Amino acid sequence: MNEKMREGRLASARAAAEEAAPVERAAPDALTIGRRLRHVRQQAERTLGDVAGAIGMSPSALSLIENGKREPRLSVLTSLAEALDVPLADLLATAPPSRRAALEIRLERAQRASTYASLGLPSVRIGPRLPTEALEALVGMHEAMAAMRSEQAATPEHARRANAELRTRMRQADNYFADIEGAAAQLLSDVGHRGGPVSRASVDRIAEHLGYQLVHTSDLPGSTRTVSDLANRRIYLPQPEAGQHDARSLALQALGHLVLDHEVPADYAEFLSQRVEINYFAAAVLMPEKEVGRRLLDAKEAKDISIEDLRDAYGVSYETAAHRFTNLATKVLDIPVHFMRISSDGVIYKAYENDGIQFPTDATGAIEGQRVCKHWTARAVFDQPDLSRSYQQYTDTRSGTYWCSAFVDRTPSGLFSVNVGTPYQHVKWFRGRETTERSLSRCPDPSCCTRPPQELASRWDGRSWPSARVHSHLLAAMPPGTFPGVDDTEVYQFLERHAHEDG
Structure with a gap:
């Protein structure tokens, strides 16, 4: 640790x-x-x-x-x-x-x-x-x-500090973790994977190699994504209605706890670290380092790096492809990058950077829950007429000029954008660098996008009273429990029921 x-x-x-x-x-x-x-x-x-x-x-x-x-x-x-x-x-x-x-x-x-x-x-x-x-x-x-x-039982401040500490750790490692890469590569070798996309059948073989059976069910406890029965060596997953890559990722994340020898988390920070590690492990299995590294080096030589190509080649989500790119961009390509996932109203849910970009932060140094500038690519993408295409833009910021590519992800919780960017001097390696879209961000200067124009302010100041939507998850303490938010009684009842049914 x-x-x-x-x-x-x-x-x-x-x-x-x-x-x-x-x-x-x-x-x-x-x-x-x-x-x-x-x-x-x-x-x-x-x-x-x-x-x-x-x-x-x-x-x-x-x-x-x-x-x-x-x-x-x-x-x-x-x-x-x-x-x-x-x-x-x-x-x-x-x-x-x-x-x-x-x-x-x-x-x-x-x-x-x-x-x-x-x-x-x-x-x-x-x-x-x-x-x-x-x-x-x-x-x-x-x-x-x-x-x-x-x-x-972490308070919001504890959770934000834990996120900030973890982001520092990721930045110091350039978001590349050799031990997890090695574990994923060894596992693929053990099951005889010969390259190319990892199918659901391959994931079943990986589970079998580790001595586990994958069971899809429709009655998982509502507070869980997966449940692992360590006694009977079964991993219960939801029915794969959301798409093939989701089912594979969830299974590999659950198996990641076993491969990486995780123990019961002692606190929220360790819980959060484990979540990042299993996500990394799942992506490293689905998109093996050697294959993806060669593909990226070829794309760099051709000056044609594209997140969409990675997504399509391995049958994963755009977000998974973008995450995986950040794992290898600096280590393999010597390119510093940043990544963001934000909601349609500009609130940061996930982010990473080692390229000097300055995300908005709170007093603890955390960025989750902060709102990014309206002129950044990650938000400008929502204004485009065709949300099915990725959008590229140059943005002049207080920390330099960045080229970014963003894609809108439609989810049951609403629209989110996934954004990958790099400093201007590295844009020559990327597809979409020829874009003429450009914007200027003066944030955190309030005159950039947070302070209303003077004409509007003089007309409406003191004459309006909006009812704010409170983001309760930012105010409440983190759900208590060894695994935050999980109802132990529901999980044990689920396991007891299935132990008899499946036995």
């Missing part, structure tokens, strides 16, 4: 642990009041029965108050303060009366949390016989687990 990524995770864990530590509250809660009450009573050498009798309360009711299980009314607290001959403020103070009391409160809160209850473990009885060392150890373990849960 990348050392910088590991250090970043440790820093996140420490921050989460600090967040998990108790802070002084603006008003005391029932647990703090109860511990202060018990402390004052014991300091006065008074018994539960004695104090309870003095205010007309049963000892069991007073015990519930001292244990923080019942919130006392102010009138009761006033009577207790009088009976114990202390100011009412002593019972209402926000700070615990002693360090041990603070530890007891922290342990009590931890054991009452729903996350602990979900473990099905018994609670430790907190009393004077519990050694302080044991109390410290229990509190430390609970807060360490809270820190781990906080990191695993």
